[in-house]
Amino acid sequence: MNALLEPARWLALDWVLVVAAAWLLIGTLGLFALTNLGWVAKVLFPAGGAVALLLAGVAGSAMFSAPETAVLPLGLPGLPFHFRLDPLAAFFLMVIGATSAGVSAFAAGYFRKGEGTPPGLLCLEYHIFLASMALVVLADDAYAFMVMWETMALSSFFLVIANHRIAEIRQAGYLYLLIAHIGAIGILLSFGVLQANTGDYTFANMRAQHLSPFWASAAFLLALLGFGAKSGIVPLHVWLPEAHPAAPSPVSALMSAVMLKTAVYGFLRVTFDLLPAQLWWWGVVLLALGLASAVFGIVFAAVQVDMKRLLAYSSIENIGLVFTGIGLAVLFAAYEMNPMAALALTAALYHVASHAFFKSLLFVGTGAVLHATGQRSLGKLGGLIRYMPWVAWLTLVGALASAGLPPLGGFVSEWLLLQSFLFTPGLPSSFLNMLIPVVAALIALVAALSGYTMVKFFGVIFLGQPRETNLVHAHRAGPWERAGMVWLALGCIALGLLPAQFIQLVDTVTRQLVAAGLGSTVRASGWLLVPVDIDRASYGPVVFLLGLAASFALAFALVRRLYHGRIRRAAPWDCGYPWQNARMQDTAEGFGQPIRQIFEPFFRMQRELPSPFDRAPVYRVVVGDHFWHWLYLPVAAAVERMSRWIGRLQQGRIAVYLLYSFVTLVAVLLVVTR
């Protein structure tokens, strides 16, 4: 009787599984009306978004509860799926849910007919993608993890090649699939090392193993390879600027904002949870790779001329910053300076959340622009703030957050990261202490360069005069698209204004991973963000914003009261030059020119400069990637050469194949009879 009265006490974990099942169901429903856009767009995608909100809520409530586990008899016989919901998983589920709610709402207004894959099928792929990301985070054994990981890779591959009639998109998808699988091998091998020959692939067993430093390092490096390939760490980044822009914009948003984070999740899971202890040099490796990715990503982002590629490179930068934070946390954790490790880890997790919001906002913003104008190239846009003001102002929020400007979300994470560097002196190794200022300087440089890039991004697309005549007809975004963007922009603003509240959430994660947290110090100081001590550092974004707003309002009111508010509209002045036109504005190439000149060794540039006597002068500059030329092309050529040699075995004549069989038989007999 009691069992009947109390059957409905559902755990948070059950709810998450229900969300995943609901996503799968919604996706399947899309199959029943493959080409019925109204059904898919106006019913299924909003439903998916609502389910995502539920996920965010459930995960948020699970942050403070004890870990929950479940075993589902799915998959192979004798190999059930283990699931576990702990604060680390809950944090990432919250990010997935909250971001994808906005993206799904946007997607409801985004997908159109006649763009390759029919909408119903896209709906299926999209929701499988969402469900697999949620389940990756939830998995508690290597088997379930790998199944979900591969589902995620495959569903996103099909989403990337949604517009499969274009050859470049198919190539981008192929490259993505290839590197995703190289990464998957790394992860698989890492799990193989972690289970230490016990044959038991549950994470619980891996936690119980005590690996020697050598094997622990092997597992760490393999995990770094696997998860680094998925998150676009240099030099495994080449797929990212190809695949992310190729996908439809909501999918680009999900891939950049959420899928990269599942790789960060997996990496944190292996490094801090499954491995028994951290070694200091892991932190140095992570710092080096993270900073290389951050600098590389932002320098390349600054010279891009395609708006989605620009954002993809900026994702490499942001992931680099996240890995830098993790690297610092590993360094501190190795020396058992746990409060400092918690600070660095909080910075990394904060950046995970804020990047998820602002990058998905920027990507869906480019989607709206793409639909309104049909242009992805920055050189053919301009002045759109006058034709699509909603999209422009909401994108501005994302751009400012991405530039790391106060009082928005991106600034808080950079602030925390720099704080954790400032408190570093005190590491037992003087070599490491010397490294710290250099690293801090590079982070500052990256932050400043991202400001440059975002001014270019926003200014060239939305400001100035339209560079093409047909841009005047750009239409405004629909209500669903606006709703999705508003939600994501609110996320950026909330993360910027309420850091203290958010850090109290993250506190449970850092307590789980490094046994320390900022929660208590932050809670004691109310609206101010005080990571360590009020005399050391504090930041109060609300007061900051109020100060700005108050002086804005006072200046506005006083100028009008003491003087006047008259305004006259006239032609632009421009030093009195009357024949100016939209072509005389800076192009995207022009805006990136200083970066190309200062960071010239970073690029592989091909320039075509016209001579003064050319009848039809052409100016062309192509910016290439050294890694592609010096690393990937030689490897590809070597693989091709090898397969040509092996191809010689295939003669196509039956006598030759019989000869092979005969030789093999003789060889085997020789071995056996000896």
Added chain:
Amino acid sequence: MSILGSLSQLLEIVVALLLAPLLVGWVNQWRAWLQNKSAPGLLQPYRVLHKLFNKESVVAQHASPLFRAAPYIVFSAMLLASAIIPTLSTDLPLAPAADAIALVGLFALARVFISLAAMDVGTAFGTMGARREMLIGFLAEPALLMVLFSASLIPKSTSLATIVETLAHRELAIYPSLAFGGVAFTMISLAENARVPVDNPATHLELTMIHEALILEYSGRHLALLEWAASLKLFAYSCLGLALFLPWGIAEAHAPLELVLALPVLVLKLAVGGVLLALMETASAKMRIFRVPEFLGTAFLLAVIGVLVHILLGV
């Protein structure tokens, strides 16, 4: 939040608003004298502001609301910056809201908005100015951050009030890290405030200008606000430099007498600093735009060396 604290905060804001144009007038006067020209009066910047506020604003036909909001945003950001920096007192109620890193963020916010506004009308000079301003910005910003770090390593705090209190209480010893930082800070301030080796505040030759190109399309009250904001920026940078490298005379909490004395001390320091600035501007020539990365790269390296020296020597 004490009454004295609120009072000194209010005083700081008023002093910043009033002194900033005066500082510009003072520098201009000295520069004219040093260059054997007859100088405008000390109060000329106020007259210019008054004239501009009285004029109507001419705005380009297709300018967006961003163009009209930007002057107010830039002005507010500079005002907030001057309110945060301990110019007269370290007992400031607003100071905990923003530390040294947030101050750099505040300058960056203003820079981004003024650059976006310059791109809004879509003229050749506007976008060129925006590009150059952001170029100088991304070179100067990390350098400024490193200078502030080298200062904040001494008290192990990024709170400007704590830094100034600690530095003011030391004996008159030279910190090697601050020596490097001081040189770097001077170079950064020249670049950030559009001063001579990098930009010329008096130029109207289109191809050489940076700051002037940014505000080319502005007129009337918008231009007045931007000019005032530029002078506030110069004031804020000067006060930041004084607070970091010559912090003596800045009042602390519960010391009303010091607060009364702080103002004349500040005016004296600024007067000397203004003459030095005019001297530097007169003695050096403007450099080509692509020499600027070398100039600011040097400042960046000096600032990093300052931080390194602090960590290696431990002082």
